Amino acid sequence: MTSLDHTRTRPAAGGLSLATLAPWLMAALFLAVMPFIFADNSAITIMNQMAITIIFALAYNMLLGQGGMLSFGHAVYMGLGGFMCVHIMNWMEDGAISMPLPLLPLFGGLFGLGFAMLIGSFSTRKAGTVFAMISLGVGELIAACSVIVVVFFGGEEGVSGDRTYGIPVLGVEFLHQIEVYYLTAFWLMLSAALMYLFSRTPVGRMANAVRDNPERAEFLGYSQRWVRYYSFCASGFFAGIAGGLFAINYEILTEENLNLATSGTILLVTFLGGVGFFFGPIIGAIVFTLLATVLKLHTELWQLYVGAIFVATVMFFPGGLAGLLAMHVAPWRLGKMGVLVKPYLTTLLPGVIGGLGLAGATEMLFHAREAAEGDEAMGLFFMEVSSHSPVAWAAVLAVTAAGFWLARRGAPGLKAAWDEANTAPRGRR
Amino acid sequence: MSAALELEGLRKSFGKTEIIRGVDLSIGRAERHAIIGPNGAGKSTLFNLITGRFPKTSGAIRLHGKDLTGLAPFEINRLGLSRSFQITNIFPKMSVFENVRCALLWAQGHRYSFWSLVSRSRELNEGAEEILEQINLTARRDLPAGVLSYAEQRALEIGITIAGGADVIMLDEPTAGMSHSETDYIVDLIREVTKGKTLVMVEHDMGVVFGLADRISVLVYGEIIATGTPEAVRANPKVQEAYLGAALEAEH
Amino acid sequence: MDLVLVNLIDGLVTGLLLFMLSSGLTLIFSMMGVLNFAHASFYMLGAYFAYQISKSVGFWPGLLIAPLIVGVLGALVERYGLRRVHKYGHVPELIFTFGLALLIEEIVQFFWGRAQVPFLAPEALNFALFSISGNAIPAYKVFMIFISMAIFIGLLLVLTKSRVGLIIQAALSHPQTVETLGHNVPLIFMGVFGVGTALAGVAGVIAGPVLGTFPGMAIVLGSIVFVTIVVGGLGSLWGALVASLLIGWVTTFAASYNVGMMDVLTGLGFTPPEDLSESLFRDIWSLTLPQVGPILPYLLMVMVLVFRPYGLFGKRDV
Numbered sequence: 001m002t003s004l005d006h007t008r009t010r011p012a013a014g015g016l017s018l019a020t021l022a023p024w025l026m027a028a029l030f031l032a033v034m035p036f037i038f039a040d041n042s043a044i045t046i047m048n049q050m051a052i053t054i055i056f057a058l059a060y061n062m063l064l065g066q067g068g069m070l071s072f073g074h075a076v077y078m079g080l081g082g083f084m085c086v087h088i089m090n091w092m093e094d095g096a097i098s099m100p101l102p103l104l105p106l107f108g109g110l111f112g113l114g115f116a117m118l119i120g121s122f123s124t125r126k127a128g129t130v131f132a133m134i135s136l137g138v139g140e141l142i143a144a145c146s147v148i149v150v151v152f153f154g155g156e157e158g159v160s161g162d163r164t165y166g167i168p169v170l171g172v173e174f175l176h177q178i179e180v181y182y183l184t185a186f187w188l189m190l191s192a193a194l195m196y197l198f199s200r201t202p203v204g205r206m207a208n209a210v211r212d213n214p215e216r217a218e219f220l221g222y223s224q225r226w227v228r229y230y231s232f233c234a235s236g237f238f239a240g241i242a243g244g245l246f247a248i249n250y251e252i253l254t255e256e257n258l259n260l261a262t263s264g265t266i267l268l269v270t271f272l273g274g275v276g277f278f279f280g281p282i283i284g285a286i287v288f289t290l291l292a293t294v295l296k297l298h299t300e301l302w303q304l305y306v307g308a309i310f311v312a313t314v315m316f317f318p319g320g321l322a323g324l325l326a327m328h329v330a331p332w333r334l335g336k337m338g339v340l341v342k343p344y345l346t347t348l349l350p351g352v353i354g355g356l357g358l359a360g361a362t363e364m365l366f367h368a369r370e371a372a373e374g375d376e377a378m379g380l381f382f383m384e385v386s387s388h389s390p391v392a393w394a395a396v397l398a399v400t401a402a403g404f405w406l407a408r409r410g411a412p413g414l415k416a417a418w419d420e421a422n423t424a425p426r427g428r429r
Numbered sequence: 430m431s432a433a434l435e436l437e438g439l440r441k442s443f444g445k446t447e448i449i450r451g452v453d454l455s456i457g458r459a460e461r462h463a464i465i466g467p468n469g470a471g472k473s474t475l476f477n478l479i480t481g482r483f484p485k486t487s488g489a490i491r492l493h494g495k496d497l498t499g500l501a502p503f504e505i506n507r508l509g510l511s512r513s514f515q516i517t518n519i520f521p522k523m524s525v526f527e528n529v530r531c532a533l534l535w536a537q538g539h540r541y542s543f544w545s546l547v548s549r550s551r552e553l554n555e556g557a558e559e560i561l562e563q564i565n566l567t568a569r570r571d572l573p574a575g576v577l578s579y580a581e582q583r584a585l586e587i588g589i590t591i592a593g594g595a596d597v598i599m600l601d602e603p604t605a606g607m608s609h610s611e612t613d614y615i616v617d618l619i620r621e622v623t624k625g626k627t628l629v630m631v632e633h634d635m636g637v638v639f640g641l642a643d644r645i646s647v648l649v650y651g652e653i654i655a656t657g658t659p660e661a662v663r664a665n666p667k668v669q670e671a672y673l674g675a676a677l678e679a680e681h
Numbered sequence: 682m683d684l685v686l687v688n689l690i691d692g693l694v695t696g697l698l699l700f701m702l703s704s705g706l707t708l709i710f711s712m713m714g715v716l717n718f719a720h721a722s723f724y725m726l727g728a729y730f731a732y733q734i735s736k737s738v739g740f741w742p743g744l745l746i747a748p749l750i751v752g753v754l755g756a757l758v759e760r761y762g763l764r765r766v767h768k769y770g771h772v773p774e775l776i777f778t779f780g781l782a783l784l785i786e787e788i789v790q791f792f793w794g795r796a797q798v799p800f801l802a803p804e805a806l807n808f809a810l811f812s813i814s815g816n817a818i819p820a821y822k823v824f825m826i827f828i829s830m831a832i833f834i835g836l837l838l839v840l841t842k843s844r845v846g847l848i849i850q851a852a853l854s855h856p857q858t859v860e861t862l863g864h865n866v867p868l869i870f871m872g873v874f875g876v877g878t879a880l881a882g883v884a885g886v887i888a889g890p891v892l893g894t895f896p897g898m899a900i901v902l903g904s905i906v907f908v909t910i911v912v913g914g915l916g917s918l919w920g921a922l923v924a925s926l927l928i929g930w931v932t933t934f935a936a937s938y939n940v941g942m943m944d945v946l947t948g949l950g951f952t953p954p955e956d957l958s959e960s961l962f963r964d965i966w967s968l969t970l971p972q973v974g975p976i977l978p979y980l981l982m983v984m985v986l987v988f989r990p991y992g993l994f995g996k997r998d999v
């Protein structure tokens with residue numbers, strides 16, 4: 001939405017070159033060796049969750065980043081795909097049908113696709129605010145239905161299944177986390193590649209055009225509504241695949257998989273990562289999953305911080321993390337990254353320290369108010385402090401103030417350095 | 430044989446004010462037709478009615494004899510009519526090359542394909558490169574269109590319009606805001622790419638109009654007060670009085 | 682018949698409450714093109730501020746002060762947040778207000794905890810004003826109706842009689858032309874945003890004691906408010922009013938008439954399946970009206986969008 005789509009495909013080079021394949025091969029290799037580096041079960045669980053979130057975020061960005069459609073109800077397509085897959089797992093358990101488990105996500109995808117085709121038929125009529133509101137309404141509607149249509153959604157407790165009843169593939173019955181990991185990784189690679197290729201098809205290209213200037217696209221022979229519809233359906237398909245993988249991983253789906261909180265989280269993940277680039281949501285999913293996991297371990301207030309980071313991102317870095325990375329391509333090409341090091345150290349670093357100080361003060365305030373009477377000791381940044389001690393309060397406030405003051409003082413210098421780093425030496429353009 | 434474009438008793442009102450007040454016009458195949466007239470006469474509105482951007486109030490519009498009533502812009506475009514805009518209307522965040530390539534997609538029959546890759550079609554990419562060559566923007570091909578200079582964006586606008594190879598091309602003030610040399614270049618380009626095609630254009634530069642047009646219509650306050658060859662229109666006293674006199678004076 | 686009357690009153694209370702939110706939201710949307718996702722969060726803030734104030738000085742000062750604080754907060758959000766994001770376009774603006782809604786909920790939880798706080802109606806209004814065949818109508822409900830009515834009349838007067846109101850009206854009907862009027866548009870925007878959020882704050886103060894003051898109250902009502910303005914037609918004040926009352930009554934009536942699908946279907950001549958608990962259609966048979974009540978607004982919205990894409994009263998493209 002804010003950054004640019006650079007497509008540098010030279011016309012003649014239509015085929016697959018090593019340069020275009022290299023990132024994909026590296027990613028596949030990376031996925032293959034990760035379990036050897038992080039072998040324990042909890043790490044693998046986190047990686048599985050990451051992979052599912054990546055697929056979902058990429059699917060979400062087909063709407064937001066590539067098609068300019070903001071959805072507040074996309075969890076529905078993932079959730080429905082997931083519910084369907086749990087039911088299929090149960091049918092496999094009953095012996096009603098049988099198939100290999102790795103095929104299951106495909107059915108989740110098809111179910112998501114079917115639903116997207118239905119809802120999209122009226123929701124994609126308009127983009128922008130209207131689309132956003134319809135997506136919200138439909139999302140709430142289906143989330144609310146989950147307590148009514150007990151047959152499908154299982155009411156309050158949801159539906160659960162057992163993944164191990166599929167036809168074994170090469171003797172693998174998916175009893176172990178690691179087997180599920182490779183299944184998930186396979187679908188991650190496949191879905192990501194397909195979504196990337198979709199963005200290079202005629203309708204994928206026109207999705208960008210319609211996002212940028214829907215009216216002009218109409219004067220080129222394309223109906224903006226149908227272009228959006230195709231993106232929407234494709235996105236529903238891949239969201240459904242993510243849902244199928246969720247079903248395989250957790251073997252249970254509940255109302256939580258459909259509701260606004262989940263839809264909002266994927267918006268947050270995608271936006272943090274950056275909507276302007278294909279790989280943005282991937283970064284977003286990885287960083288968010290790690291951040292949430294780590295923060296959750298250390299503080300009850302993690303959602304407060306995530307919310308604050310999100311709002312700050314929208315206000316100050318609308319390109320997200322990918323946008324921040326991409327901003328540095330020009331200085332890198334010009335060989336001027338060196339110019340930036342010092343201002344980063346003197347401005348951004350104090351800014352971060354100030355932010356951490358503020359978080360520290362928040363934690364102390366929270367502890368002072370919430371902890372039991374007489375319990376004054378709390379852990380803060382690997383230290384033991386008393387939440388009632390004036391000295392500790394003075395220290396944390398001083399750090400915060402100093403950090404922000406330094407950051408503010410350095411801001412003009414940073415701006416100047418940034419401009420300098422982005423200007424080519426004379427004689428070159 | 431029917432005319433390429435035919436307007437009959439065309440009217441358009443915005444609220445209470447009638448902007449187009451009964452226009453009859455017939456433009457033949459492969460004719461280069463210029464529409465001139467003072468600011469606010471309704472020239473752009475006429476374009477918007479023909480291309481389906483605004484619904485008409487009454488009257489008829491026919492393209493190659495086919496009635497266009499109720500058709501959306503994209504449907505009209507598919508019938509072989511392409512237009513440019515007075516206010517530059519491009520895809521600012523996409524690269525210049527992408528802009529042109531998108532303009533070729535439908536015309537080359539790619540439709541809503543999600544099973545073929547744009548980079549795989551030689552015809553598509555070479556076609557886009559060719560257009561870029563024509564509008565002199567090859568050096569800019571990978572820049573986002575939004576950062577081009579005004580004149581370059583105008584050239585891109587024309588490139589997008591002609592890319593699909595439509596046989597009726599409508600240009601709304603293609604040379605507005607361009608320097609003399611840029612204007613000359615664009616006029617040559619227009620002449621070249623509209624060979625054998627029907628061209629309808631709104632233009633204020635009388636040099637361009639008289640150099641390019643086979644026939645001219647003069648639109649004043651939503652009515653066509655004269656239509657004919659450049660010589661006839663120039664000699665028409667009504668036109669002299671209402672518009673041309675002032676416009677020609679301004680030229681000198 | 683008496684139950685109908687009671688429901689009419691209850692529905693009116695809900696509808697007017699909805700309108701207090703949806704009117705502000707519509708005003709802001711029409712003027713600035715921004716759909717404020719955090720609008721219901723300001724409603725929640727109104728309730729919490731009033732609760733805090735009521736703890737020390739009682740309910741009545743809170744009714745006045747809390748909306749003022751909320752309005753000032755709203756104006757600040759417009760000035761330092763929204764205006765900054767504005768240049769990126771409407772979608773990022775919407776994302777910004779969405780993020781704000783998340784953040785406000787977290788902040789409220791930080792200060793007041795996750796549980797409901799005991800925000801109560803004032804003693805003075807804690808009695809049954811009259812009763813309709815055994816159903817007591819609390820005075821507080823009547824008070825809510827009066828307050829909302831008074832606010833609308835005030836709003837109507839401001840919109841039709843004052844200079845600012847005329848500018849706002851011009852902006853509503855010709856959004857492009859306001860800039861050319863030569864008025865201080867940013868200031869008007871800030872003002873409208875402040876007033877709109879203050880209205881939400883008032884709604885929060887008077888609804889808090891009845892509907893409960895808890896961190897989820899914004900989400901619960903927020904989605905319904907959005908549905909309301911979509912149903913009414915984005916940007917139409919009359920549409921917002923009609924849709925608010927409609928939804929207020931529909932949900933109230935649905936909640937109080939225990940009509941089961943079983944009765945409807947057998948009435949239509951269907952026979953229930955032998956073994957209901959095993960049937961695939963058991964959910965349809967066991968459906969009751971109070972059960973579907975909460976989803977009726979959403980169903981209504983989908984229907985309206987399918988058959989009247991601009992909403993009941995909307996005419997503008999967004």
Ligand SMILES: Nc1ncnc2c1ncn2[C@@H]1O[C@H](COP(=O)(O)OP(=O)(O)O)[C@@H](O)[C@H]1O
Pocket residue numbers: 443448466467468469470471472473474475
């Ligand atoms: N969408 C619209 N709504 C209301 N009035 C319009 C609209 N578009 C154009 N007009 C009016 O129609 C008249 C003709 O405008 P236009 O066709 O742009 O003139 P021209 O292109 O000949 O300079 C102007 O007075 C303009 O204000």
Ligand SMILES: [Mg+2]
Pocket residue numbers: 472473474515
């Ligand atoms: Mg014009």
